[in-house]
Amino acid sequence: MKMVFRWYGTGNDTVTLKQIKQIPGVEGIVWALHDVPAGEEWPMDKILAYKEQADAYGLHSEVVESVNVHEDIKLGLPSRDSYIANYKKTIEKLATVGVKTICYNFMPVFDWVRTELFKELEDGSTALFYEKAKVDSMDPGELVNRIANELDFTMPGWEPERLKLLAPLFEQYKQVSAEDLWRNLQYFLEQIIPTAERHGIQMAIHPDDPPWPIFGLPRIMNSQESIRRLLQLVDSPCNGVTLCSGSLGANPDNDIVAMVHEFKGRIPFAHIRNVRVYDNGDFIETSHRTADGTVDIAGIVRAYHETGFTGYARPDHGRHIWDEQCRPGYGLYDRALGIMYLWGVWDSMRAGEVAK
Secondary structure: OEEEEEOOOOOOOOOOHHHHHOOOOEEEEEEOOOOOOOOOOOOHHHHHHHHHHHHHOOOEEEEEEOOOOOHHHHHOOOOHHHHHHHHHHHHHHHHHOOOOEEEEOOOOOOOOOOOEEEEEOOOOOEEEEEOHHHHHHOOHHHHHHHHHOOOOOOOOOOOHHHHOOHHHHHHHHOOOOHHHHHHHHHHHHHHHHHHHHHHOOEEEEOOOOOOOOEOOEOOOOOOHHHHHHHHHHOOOOOEEEEEEHHHHHOOOOOOHHHHHHHOOOOOOEEEOOOEEEOOOOOEEEOOOOHHHOOOOHHHHHHHHHHOOOOOEEEOOOOOEOOOOOOOOOOOOHHHHHHHHHHHHHHHHHHHHHHHO
């Protein structure tokens, strides 16, 4: 397991590379060009700037999250080919600077969805919260206004250029079924996976967050069955999954330990985080400790160890603790604590092997 840490860049993150370097066992950053709109080719000078900053602290930049997929590709519009061409060029450029894994998602309109960014927990910390009844009853524009007013940083999935087109996008998606979205995803993969293969890059799709349809939009990457189908669309080692325990774990029916075992070799990137799921469908993000949520984090880490996982892993979201003023879900303190919890489980497994 190669531990990495998501970093949003100078001026767009409260966490510094110096701080990341001091977290035990972290060897690289997870990064992206958040100022480049989806569909555009990434400029080489900006790519090199991230790499040079990481290199200066002895951190690699082998994982990118995300190269966003333009909505025209998801919609299957004729214009998609030009955006796919740009995507291929970006893959080629990233390969030249040593990138090994690209995380992306195929969620229509929205990326992740939450109703509160700083919901207070019993201990006084705050975390990202999803209230199912509100999402089921509110207009999507209301959610956009609520979230956008709280953002002081760029937020992947909530880019202004995407959200200002909310009404026409929803109108276009009225004609798109779940099966249409699957066909459009297959077309995209058939186009980009050969490029990824030539350049030694593993593409890793991120599951839907939350893992069910919202606002009438289709969502297709949400279960063990859907991941199995995804991997069969283009059967290549370069067509993989970012197995996110928090996204998938919002549905208690998802057996993530079983997924780790079944999809061994096709998980280049692991997001490991915990959520507490309530009977009414609400959920809140918690510490990484298994006992604090609904997801068996210790069991998941054990499964990765048992399957000989050598991919990248990051602690994903964390709470906001100790009065830290930070990007929602992406402070320093709780994610660093999460890493130490993950290493504790991992090291205990390794110690058990030595004892045998």
